[in-house]
Amino acid sequence: MKKSIQIFLFAFTFICTITSFAQDKLATKGDGQYEEYSFSPAIDIYKKVLDKGYVSVALLKNLGNSYYFNANYKEASEIYKRLVKDYGEEVGPEYFFRYAQTLKSIGDYKEANAVMTKFSEVTADDARAKGFKEEKDYLKEIKKNSGRYTIKSFQYNTSYSEFAPSFYKEGLIFSSDRDTGNFARYRHTWNSKDFLDLYKVNTSNGSDSLVSKLGDDVNTRLHESTSAATKDGKILYFTRNNTVEGKYKKDEKGVIRLKIYRATFVDSINAWSNIAELPFNSDSYSVAHPALSPDEKTLYFSSDMPGSLGASDIFKVNINENGTYSAPTNLGDAINTESRETFPFVTSEDVLYFSSDGHPGLGGLDVFATKIAKDNFDGAIVNVGESINSKMDDFTFIFNEETKKGYFASNREEGKGADDIYSFIENEPLLLDCNQQITGVVRDKISNQVLVGASIKIIDEDNQEILSAITDSKGAYSLELDCNQGNFVRALMEGYVPAEEYIGKSDGKAKIIDFYLERDKILAGFGDDLAKLLQLSTIYFDFDKYIIRKDSEIEVEKVIAAMEKYPSLKIKVNSHTDSRGKDSYNLWLSQKRAEATVDYMISQGISKDRLSGEGYGETKLVNDCKNGVKCAGKEHELNRRSEFIILE
The missing domain is CATH 3.30.1330.60 (OmpA-like domain)
Structure with missing residues (x-):
């Protein structure tokens, strides 16, 4: 038996020797496609190499990522499973995280939690690890906001992709690759789909409305997608591939980056004009997915520019009255993680909705919400729950606070095309209100005696008293305050110097604040120290x-x-x-x-x-x-x- 094994090993070595050059050449071709983000042909090439029994860490990483970034989570899960099982010590923690995400997408939450536990053990400072440790019962938390929506498939969906709805006049602008008249050379090798164009439809007319393209002034032979229009419909911000003089431009890695462009509608010619890219775009990184604040003075977007915490972060710029823009500002680590945060949208009530696969969710991209009143971005992050969110990617969420109606896109399995738009009605409000229990005891600083009848006041950041309480016979108090905003907790007692402590926005966890008040007069006599x-x-x-x-x-x-x-x-x-x-x-x-x-x-x-x-x-x-x-x-x-x- 030993002899036969030796013969087999010799034969295998010989075969590898005479075929390795061909396989290396094939794998190298796959790597080239992968580096150009041409994931569809890369998958075919890598699979051929893998099916012939040739495997490496790099091959499994690239094949798993090709599936992952194409939202083929089941296939990605199988590859990542093999990768972490056979090469766990050679791969970085990011692959454990992606593996956990793919497990969620196929409904295996138990194993996903086990993998996330391993991820947390090696990345203690990672925001995603902290979020997982703090919210191990995240499915229970998601349940609280689930079942609040009635959703329906968008009547203008096709067997192609429809996504990125944005409010425009009495209807929507959305992105689609439905135009099959494109020549094959214009098909995008990321997913072998046609390039995307922007379309508009008047949704107020019901099924009688016709879908039409925005026109060649906006649409090109490359991608146009996510958009945001001003309320009067005169200004349009939209995402487009990086182009120079009508031709696409690649960066040093051969990647065609995304940029945000601005267009003005001219009534006299009934067309979009003055199309120009925004000044904070770059040939070296992507800037995409614009969204306007309710007052239209702030533009939110997603980017992987320097200073990003993850694969993509959400940023904002101020739109100045003279038409210029401030420098981009990252919204910070309360919102952005080491993964993907993208597709922002801000409602009239200053609620920021965005998609992320970094915060605890059901799988793929989930839609999250946070209150950003007073331009603060460190409030509690809330998963909006099912049925908006699913095991797959859910994104480009928009919502009208007045009508309680909105739209989003998803690549869930029951859809008609690769991506579909869904309309929805919010039947119950999102549980964004964040109440925090504050308790404590007030004592004399010198004697340590409890102070009965001391006043506890909650003062907001505008110095307005919003709550108060009196300490009981044990010197104790209890109050519940809004943790979506900063508050001062102030203790007062006659004969004592007041004391206070500031509490910023928080996740709502209960907090104990004890006060030790100093007397405003020294009650002492001869001989005291x-x-x-x-x-x-x-x-x-x-x-x-x-x-x-x-x-x-x-x-x-x-x-x-x-x-x-x-x-x-x-x-x-x-x-x-x-x-x-x-x-x-x-x-x-x-x-x-x-x-x-x-x-x-x-x-x-x-x-x-x-x-x-x-x-x-x-x-x-x-x-x-x-x-x-x-x-x-x-x-x-x-x-x-x-x-x-x-x-x-």
């Missing part, structure tokens, strides 16, 4: 030194502040040493420490007649570290101290 009343850290000195240490200056400053507030206050500084050294020397050293403390306070403006000092050497130790007793350095340090005794 001001250091204890002010809860000062001990004023320490280095061994055999009488210069005040830098870390002790701040504590002395607190005593100075108290004396400035109460002009009649007089104190005596008592300084002490540890037991090491001669008793007479320690007495001298402690006196020098008392004088140094007094001199420091005088140098800071305290009158000399309000201060006195005395050194006690080692006569008043705070522990048993007396002469002849062996103690650690930290124990001796406790005796090298100063006290502030109230005389008047």
